[in-house]
Amino acid sequence: MHRRGGCEHAAMSSTMRAFVLTGPREGAVQEVPVPEAVPGEVVVDVDRAGVCGTDVEFFTGEMAYLHQGHAAYPMRLGHEWSGTVSAVGAGVDPAWLGRRVTGDTMLGDRTCRRCRKGHQHTCEHRQEVGIRGGRAGALAEKLAVPAWSLHVLPDEVDAVLGALVEPGGNALRAARAAGVGPGDRALVLGPGTIGRLTALFLRADGAEVHLLGLEESEHVRTRETLPDLPFDAVVDATDAADSPALALELVEPAGRVVYIGLSGRPSTLDSRALVLKDVTAVGVLSASPGLADTIAAYAAGTVDPRPLVGATVGLDRVGAVLAGERFGAPKVHVDPRA
Structure with missing residues (x-):
């Protein structure tokens, strides 16, 4: 049995497999020390x-945090995850042992003004799991995180759904920020994972939803085939620098635009249009405030994002996925023990 305080079995290995990114387009599976439950x-x-x-941006070297001093190679990626607690550190309730969990990506210092106001995901000194501040991520056999950041997964939320809670929390927040419901019409720019998840939550709220992408498909329209309809809300879930202005152009006066995508270069829009159309604009940084409600939605079956997962691969395939290997559906999951 595990001993409290995070001590491991004497027979257990002191190393584990993890995907380590060592530079732009350079990464491999390595044997690294097993994390301790401090x-x-x-x-x-x-x-x-x-x-x-975001992992792809770190792989290409384009992620802004690399240039702002918030992250540096080598690093271990992975901020969307689910798993089982196998060890606890001092001061942690041993009842966590054996629980199936997911966790918040954003780890604020819990002492600053923003954290005290409940906005720890905007903390100036935050770590981000697998992203910022040297906090190792989940593309590994084991992961160490603060107990306070955990969310218990009910039986109805399996490992696949559990690893979709973090992107789902972002999408849920974007859908709520759109402020639409029955009788309203929303447009989502970008049919990737976040865009499609946002569409699922918007539909669950009763809105009519359209998706806009670069290529036509059964559920996705292009600029040339988009119906000439009034959109009460537009959500930009792309990485295109011109999409924020497009969202403002397409939204109805007195409507809402939601910005959850990030481009690799600065975006521009005409704030005069924002004012003259009386539009409300909302930015969404993280899933943190939406994690619990996302788990509840998955457990209730209100939203089922499983079809968004195109494949589940092992750690040895992570490099190829980051380099562009695709499997039909937008999301790829990793089973670290596969």
């Missing part, structure tokens, strides 16, 4: 981890 933290055996567009 005071206040737990160690989680990772069941599933999702590969995200």
Whole structure:
């Protein structure tokens, strides 16, 4: 049995497999030390981890945090995950052992004004799991995180759904910010994981939803084939620098635009149009305030994002996925023990 305080079996290995990114377009599976459950933290055996567009930006070297001093190579990616608590540190309730969990990506210092106001995801000194501040991510067999950041997964939310909670939390917040419901019409720019998840939550709220992308498909329209309809809300879930202005152009006067996508270069829009159309604009940074409600929606079956997962691969395939390997559906999951 595990001993409290995070001590491991004597027979257990002191190393584990993890995907380590060592530079732009350079990464491989390495044997790294198993994380310790330090005071206040737990160690989680990772069941599933999702590969995200942010991970791709780190892979290409374009991610802004690399140039702002918030992140540096080598690093371990992975901020969308689910797993089982296998060890607890001092001061952590041992009842966490064996629980199936996911966790918040944003780890504020819990002492600053923003954290005290409940906005720890905007903390100036925050770490971000697999992203910022040297906090190792979940593309590994094990992951260490603060106990306070955990969310328990009910039986109805399996490992696949658990690893979709973090992107789902972002999408849920974007859908709520759109402020639409029955009788309203929304447009989502970008049919990637976040865009499609946002569409699912918008539909669950009763809105009519359209998707706009670069290529035509059964559920996606292009600029040339988009119906000439009034849109009460437009959500920009792309990485295109011209999309914020397009969202403002397409939204109805007195409507709402929601910005959750990030481009690799500065975006511009005409604030005069924002004023003259009396439009409300909302930015969404993270899933943090939406995690619990996302888990509840998945558990109730209100939203089922499983079809968004095109494949589940092992750690050895992570490099290829980051380099562009695709499997039909937008999301790729990793099973670290596959």
